[in-house]
Amino acid sequence: MTLDVKSVTKVFTGRRNSKMVANDNISLRIQEGEIFGLLGQNGAGKTTLVNQILGLITPDCGDITLLGESVLGSPARARSICSVQPQSQVPLGFLTPKQAVTLMGKMRAGKKFDPKRVEMLFEELDMGEWANKEGEKLSGGAKRLTAFCMAVIAPGKLVILDEPTNDVDPVRRRYLWQVIRNLTNDGTSVILVTHNVLEAEKAVDRVAIIHKGKILKQGTPSEVKSSVSNQMRMELSLASESELELPNWALSSHKNGSRFIFAMNPKDVSQTIEWAKGHVDTGLIMDYSLSPTTIEDAYIELTSKKAVGL
Numbered sequence: 001m002t003l004d005v006k007s008v009t010k011v012f013t014g015r016r017n018s019k020m021v022a023n024d025n026i027s028l029r030i031q032e033g034e035i036f037g038l039l040g041q042n043g044a045g046k047t048t049l050v051n052q053i054l055g056l057i058t059p060d061c062g063d064i065t066l067l068g069e070s071v072l073g074s075p076a077r078a079r080s081i082c083s084v085q086p087q088s089q090v091p092l093g094f095l096t097p098k099q100a101v102t103l104m105g106k107m108r109a110g111k112k113f114d115p116k117r118v119e120m121l122f123e124e125l126d127m128g129e130w131a132n133k134e135g136e137k138l139s140g141g142a143k144r145l146t147a148f149c150m151a152v153i154a155p156g157k158l159v160i161l162d163e164p165t166n167d168v169d170p171v172r173r174r175y176l177w178q179v180i181r182n183l184t185n186d187g188t189s190v191i192l193v194t195h196n197v198l199e200a201e202k203a204v205d206r207v208a209i210i211h212k213g214k215i216l217k218q219g220t221p222s223e224v225k226s227s228v229s230n231q232m233r234m235e236l237s238l239a240s241e242s243e244l245e246l247p248n249w250a251l252s253s254h255k256n257g258s259r260f261i262f263a264m265n266p267k268d269v270s271q272t273i274e275w276a277k278g279h280v281d282t283g284l285i286m287d288y289s290l291s292p293t294t295i296e297d298a299y300i301e302l303t304s305k306k307a308v309g310l
Contacts, residue, residue: 001029001030002030002031002032002034002066002067002189003028003030003064003065003066003191004029004064005026005027005028005049005062005064006027006062006063007025007026007062008023008027008059008062008064009021009023009024009025009026009059009060009061009062010022010023010052010060011060021212021213022045022213023045023048023059023213024045024212024213025062025214026049026062026214026215027062027215028218030189030191031189032187032189033184033185033186034184034189034205035180035181035190035203035206036190036191036205036206036208037192037194037200037204037207037208038050038191038192038207038210039194039197039200039209039295039299040195040209040211041195042195044211044212044213045210045212045213045214046210047087047162049210050160050162050191050193052064052071053071053078053158053191054075054078054079054084054160055071055072055074055075055076055077055078055079058072064078066082066158067081067157081156081157082156082159083152083154083158083159083160084151084159084160084161084162085147085152085159085160085161085164087163087166087193089144089147090146090147090150091135092136092138093135094134094135094136095135096132096135097127097130097131097132097135097138097142097146097149098122098131098132100135101118101122101146101149101150101153102115102118104150104153104154105117105153108153109153109154112154113154117154118149118153121149121153121179122149124175124178124179125145125148125172125175126172126175127145127146127172130146139167140166141167141169141172143167144168145172148161148164148176152183155183155188157187157189158190158191159183159188159189160190160191160193161191162193162194163195163196164176164192165194165196165199177202177203180192180203181203192204197294197295197296198296201221201295201296204221205220206219206221207219207220207221207224207295209298209302209303211303216303217298217302225293225297225298227298227301230266231251231263231265231293232263232264232266232269232272232291232292232293233261233264233290233292233294233297234261234264234272234276234288234289234290235259235260235261235288236259236260236261236276236286236287236288237258237259237260237285237286237288238258238259238285238286239258239283239284239286240258241257244279246262247271247272247275249264249268249271249272250262250264251264251265254300258286261297263293269290272290273290276288
């Protein structure tokens with residue numbers, strides 16, 4: 001086992017001695033070679049948990065074991081074992097991606113550093129056009145990919161990636177997920193910290209949904225989705241952000257700009273498709289898709305404590 005978090009609680013004291021529970025009795029385990037997703041909104045407690053795994057913050061109670069040894073007793077060891085890509089952009093200054101990644105590789109691996117790994121990563125992520133471009137002139141996506149390479153050029157036994165695909169274009173996102181999966185082939189474990197639920201569903205082996213400091217559900221994507229009853233979901237792209245009158249058989253809904261999602265019973269699929277086609281013909285709906293429930297549906301239900309999407 002790579003990581004064992006046991007009943008960890010962390011409370012911060014604010015103004016006028018107010019208490020804010022960042023982590024509330026959190027327990028989770030990560031096996032060797034596993035990609036584990038930690039899903040939650042900003043402020044859910046993800047970063048606090050990561051900082052405790054790295055030995056940067058001491059929990060008020062509970063324990064964290066990394067490769068068989070307590071992080072509380074050896075915080076510096078924990079940081080030497082882990083590789084981290086932070087959520088914030090890494091300031092590259094005038095360094096090129098190739099220089100920055102090479103420098104990090106030499107710092108992490110010392111005499112064992114292999115410069116061929118830099119070339120391999122850049123080729124796998126199709127970063128050749130930026131390899132020798134000054135950091136200040138790079139796009140947000142190129143900087144993000146460079147930060148990712150810096151984290152995995154000489155990976156520890158646990159790699160923690162905080163929103164690794166922010167600003168990255170769709171094509172290179174696919175390349176990045178393949179590189180992440182390749183990391184696990186030699187037993188490296190990965191924690192993926194993200195609020196991008198749909199993307200995480202395709203990438204992780206297991207996942208935990210964290211909300212207001214508590215883990216509400218954890219398991220494989222299938223196990224987490226099973227917390228939602230046997231429903232189907234329709235996702236619509238509206239022609240505008242105007243209101244749409246849902247059919248009376250819709251069970252629940254969730255709207256984000258021009259994106260509209262609602263759930264239904266499987267028996268209502270045929271009439272739902274006809275209903276959607278009618279609105280496409282009138283121009284109210286641009287397009288639609290039908291699918292089984294997703295982790296996003298389970299996430300919304302669990303965090304809202306209501307029916308899916310409400």
